[in-house]
Amino acid sequence: MRTPPSESSFVVSMMALHAELDARFFAHQRALLDRDFGGAAAALADYRERLWRHIADEEEHVLPRYEALGGETTDAPVRLFLGEHGNLRKFVDEFTRSTAALAHTADDRALLALLDREAVFKNLLLHHDLRERNALYPFLAERLPAAEQAAVLALRSWAGG
Numbered sequence: 001m002r003t004p005p006s007e008s009s010f011v012v013s014m015m016a017l018h019a020e021l022d023a024r025f026f027a028h029q030r031a032l033l034d035r036d037f038g039g040a041a042a043a044l045a046d047y048r049e050r051l052w053r054h055i056a057d058e059e060e061h062v063l064p065r066y067e068a069l070g071g072e073t074t075d076a077p078v079r080l081f082l083g084e085h086g087n088l089r090k091f092v093d094e095f096t097r098s099t100a101a102l103a104h105t106a107d108d109r110a111l112l113a114l115l116d117r118e119a120v121f122k123n124l125l126l127h128h129d130l131r132e133r134n135a136l137y138p139f140l141a142e143r144l145p146a147a148e149q150a151a152v153l154a155l156r157s158w159a160g161g
């Protein structure tokens with residue numbers, strides 16, 4: 001039986017990268033729980049850099065291919081991904097400022113407010129992940145030639161490090 005596009009190795013590899021990003025955000029939140037605000041700031045800076053790189057790769061190399069192959073005619077047009085990327089970036093910049101402030105104040109209410117905002121962010125991220133898992137990457141897995149899929153998989157955000 002043919003493997004459904006959503007279970008193709010292309011999609012699985014793409015989603016593994018998201019799991020790697022999530023693990024780095026978890027490291028930030030774990031440091032917050034330990035009230036290690038310096039560690040939380042460092043982990044968030046690492047996450048931010050990797051998330052930015054991944055978003056840039058998607059916007060420069062993945063979404064243009066999706067658009068060229070007809071992605072705009074689906075329920076998940078490019079502007080949805082771009083809008084979500086913009087919101088994700090705004091949230092992470094806000095968290096960077098809040099975490100830096102916590103390093104000075106160590107205020108309980110500010111810490112709880114940050115965790116609440118991060119819960120909103122995680123919900124948005126979950127929806128974004130699902131849209132890419134169910135729409136963007138399976139669409140490309142079905143239509144993008146193998147050599148092009150390999151080129152996408154070789155982008156710098158998948159290189160780790």
Ligand SMILES: [Fe+2]
Nearest residue numbers: 018054058132
């Ligand atoms: Fe992604």
Ligand SMILES: [Fe+2]
Nearest residue numbers: 055058128132
């Ligand atoms: Fe994305």
